[in-house]
Amino acid sequence: MSCTKIxxxxxxxxxxxxxxxxxxxxxxxxxKVKTPELQSLRRFGIVLKGSxxxxxxxxxxxxxxxxxxxxxxxxxxxxxxxxQLLTEYPPYLYQGHYPFYNMVANLLKVPKPKxxxxxxxxxxxxxxxxxxxxPTCQISVSNIPSNEDLEELKEALLKSKQEKRGLKRxxxxxxxxxxxxxxxxxxxxxxxK
Numbered sequence: 001m002s003c004t005k006i007x008x009x010x011x012x013x014x015x016x017x018x019x020x021x022x023x024x025x026x027x028x029x030x031x032k033v034k035t036p037e038l039q040s041l042r043r044f045g046i047v048l049k050g051s052x053x054x055x056x057x058x059x060x061x062x063x064x065x066x067x068x069x070x071x072x073x074x075x076x077x078x079x080x081x082x083x084q085l086l087t088e089y090p091p092y093l094y095q096g097h098y099p100f101y102n103m104v105a106n107l108l109k110v111p112k113p114k115x116x117x118x119x120x121x122x123x124x125x126x127x128x129x130x131x132x133x134x135p136t137c138q139i140s141v142s143n144i145p146s147n148e149d150l151e152e153l154k155e156a157l158l159k160s161k162q163e164k165r166g167l168k169r170x171x172x173x174x175x176x177x178x179x180x181x182x183x184x185x186x187x188x189x190x191x192x193k
Contacts, residue, residue: 041063
């Protein structure tokens, strides 16, 4: 492939003339903006054909087709140029590894939650919240069971566990008695024959 030199002096001269004319008529100073050299890209797109063009499009996408468009493409044109339908794909969501909660808590300077805390600590925190109520946190102490209620609950649980153990023990004893009686009956039956 041969390289051809492109003469852009005529384009620059007309642009400069337009800027000078505009600044004279409006009474403003010209703004200098650097624009990419689109003429060479357009000519490169025209010259590039066949497998060279396909390999270029595979590597860089369809940017040569974008050079042929004079105005910014609409969404429909853009999705056709990119070869994708925007409605088929869901919005972009991060698919990598999410940070651990303790890392986020450290960054936000939030204390680590306490698991398996004692009841006294929880009651102390609750008392602090009750004494200094805020509009976002309204807690009544009447919903919390008293120590006496908790003791009664513990006793009832222990009693039910003991009853279950007693029932299990009685069932095991009945099973072994029955098994022993069957074995004795089998031995008597064998000895009488």
